[in-house]
Amino acid sequence: MATCTRGCTPAVRLCQRLNRLKTLEDDMMATSLKRCLSTLDLTLLGVGGMVGSGLYVLTGTVAKDMVGPAVIISFIFAGIASLLAAFCYAEFGARIPKTGSAYMFTYVSVGEIWAFLIGWNVILENMIGGAAVARAWSGYLDSIFNHAIQNFTETHIMQWNVPFLAHYPDLLAAGILIVASFFISFGVQVSSYLNHIFSVISMGVILFILVFGFILAEPANWSQKEGGFAPFGLSGILAGSATCFYAFVGFDVIASSSEEAKNPQKAVPIATAISLGLAATAYILVSTVLTLMVPWHSLDPNSALADAFFRRGYSWAGVIVAIGSICAMNTVLLCNLFSLPRIVYAMAEDGLFFKIFARVNPVTKVPVNAILVFGVLMATMALVFDLEALVQFLSIGTLLAYSFVAASVIVLRFQPDKTSSKGTASTSPNPNAEPSPARSESQTITEDSGELKQYESFSDKLQLVERQASRERRGVGQLRAYWEPYLGKLLGDCEPGEVVAFCVLSLIVSSVSLCVVLEFGTKQLQLPIWSFSVLLVTFSSALVLSLALIWIHEPRTDSKTFQVPLVPLTPAASILFNVFLMMKLSHLTWIRFSVWIAVGLFVYFGYGIWHSKEGMRELQPKDMAARYVVLPSGSLVETVQSVQPDGQVDTSAPHITPSAASTAEEYVGKR
Helix, strand or coil, rough: CCCCHHHHHHHHHHHHHHCCCCCCCCCCCCCCCCCCCCCHHHHHHHHHCCCCCHHHHHHHHHHHHHHHHHHHHHHHHHHHEEEEEEEEHHHHHHHCCCCCHHCCCHHHHHHHHHHHHEEEEEEEEHHHHHHHHHHHHHHHHHHHCCCHEEEEEEEECCCCCCCEEECCCCHHHHHHHHHHHHHHCCCHHHHHHHHHHHHHHHHHHHHHHHHHHHHHCCCCHHHHCCCCCCCCCCHHHHHHHHHHHHHHCCCCCHHHHHEEECCHHHHHHHHHHHHHHHHHHHHHHHHHHHHHHHCCCHHHCCCCHHHHHHHCCHHHHHHHHHHHHHHHHHHHHHHHHHHHHHHHHHHHCCCCHHHHHCCCCCCCCCCCCHHHHHHHHHHHHHHECCCHHHHCCHHHHHHHHHHHHHHHHHHHHCCCCCCCCCCCCCCCCCCCCCCCCCCCCCCCEECCEEEEEEEECCCCCCCCEEHHHHHHCCCCCEHHHHHHHHHHHHHCCCCCCHHHHHHHHHHHHHHHHHHHHHCCCHCCCCCCHHHHHHHHHHHHHHHHHHHHHHHHHHHCCCCCCCCCCCCCCCHHHHHHHHHHHHCCCHHHHHHHHHHHHHHHHHHHHHHHHCHHHHHHHHCCCCCEEEEECCCCCCEEEEEEECCCHHHCCEEEEEEEECCCCCCCCCEEEEC
């Protein structure tokens, strides 16, 4: 790091504290939670998180108001976009099987404050999402009884007319959340069993809808007489895709559950792929059936599927669909109540959130305090707030988390291994992974002859391995050997992974700038054509250049777990798509987001930064290190010294050991 004046030293130290990374321990499978979830359990959790109220409500809304029968194409596009984000979550969930999802992934690769803000937003996302689903569940059940529950509450209990608040307290929605929190506190197996029951019923109802719906299908409903297949054109399909994208939000519950999976390295990517495939298939086929049963312009957005069967004269089928929708909403509720406490637990375990939420019940092996407290908070939101005004707030937290996870995949893929607190293990959960050249116990030295010689630790015999330098693979995060003659003078002196980190930052900035120009350039900003074109070319070029600079560095290839294909292209496409969707959110959503971020920063600087375990780790005494020097005379000199931070002078006391069996001319270090 470049030297600076005495005045800027506190600012540099603060920046280092804010961007410190989480150190993972040796045994990645060690946990205070209970590892009992199979691949089937994780798959059903993912399906339950995605196939919920969106299938019964969102499908009809998008088809009637935005797309028409071409909602099928919108779901295909949205499924592909969701797959990009799912790839990133699957790699992290398999590589780092720890609870916390996007929060944990960001902490490991980007930095502490960014991880806290991501976790802070995911907490709000799950709270609002669970409360919104509870109110939808209550409203759907109330509609079956002709709104008798709402009428009774307004007449005999209370009602009010206050902005952002509901017209009446939804006791049914709050009650279902309290009951669900109570059941989830019994343990992960109880939660899994409940999810299995509701998911099986929901999937059974979906099969019934498909079979009976195709029997009642009338191709004439797609004819030009009814408006055609795509009455709103390509713009309507793309707008529908942006809305349908949120139907697939929920697969991150699989990554959140990775610390409780039996074999997360295999189960997480398999469950993610299967659950996303099942959810996409269900949305596509159900939207096909729905628009073939009745004309798309006559759909009831509030209960499209049940209403379609009622209108075709099969009221009993409508009741079955209503039961299926309630079961599907129950699975979404369980997934929200399952994910939220575990994210809170992960943050509290790291010291960034209040310690009381890090306590795990010794019998049930779940964070009971976090489950009950945040279950009550979620129930309060469902009881009081009019969540229709806050639903769009869900989008920004989800998209921000997806973007940071995608960026974290690139950073971690080109980041060298870092030693754990014990100084012997890397962050990789794979025990067979090759250690980083800079951190390994054996050190490779380049001789003047151009050959590489490897000296192993003195606990084993000294072994000399000679290779041609041109054939040796370079370390992770370093410039590829092919590009060394061209870019070596410019980038060769940078630390491994440093250039990639700056390129990821450039990638995010250029993506945001490009999306701003595309979304607001010709409308709100009213840029002339030449200026619009210049900005478009400039930011596109910066985006491509960032990807190219990342690509010419050596990636990590020794991982035996699932890896995202086509890195950095796949994560970059996910970032670009997420940022583009964020640009379509309303100004009020951004204002609420800013307020929530301000509250989060207050919590972090008031509590988190002072209780961070990584901060405590920095204050602990440094490990002692033994270093050996093999002199030409054949004697071995051992020096014992304390490992000092960068920039401090090491002090050592020499100790002469017996003569070595072989000689060397280089300095060999051993931790």
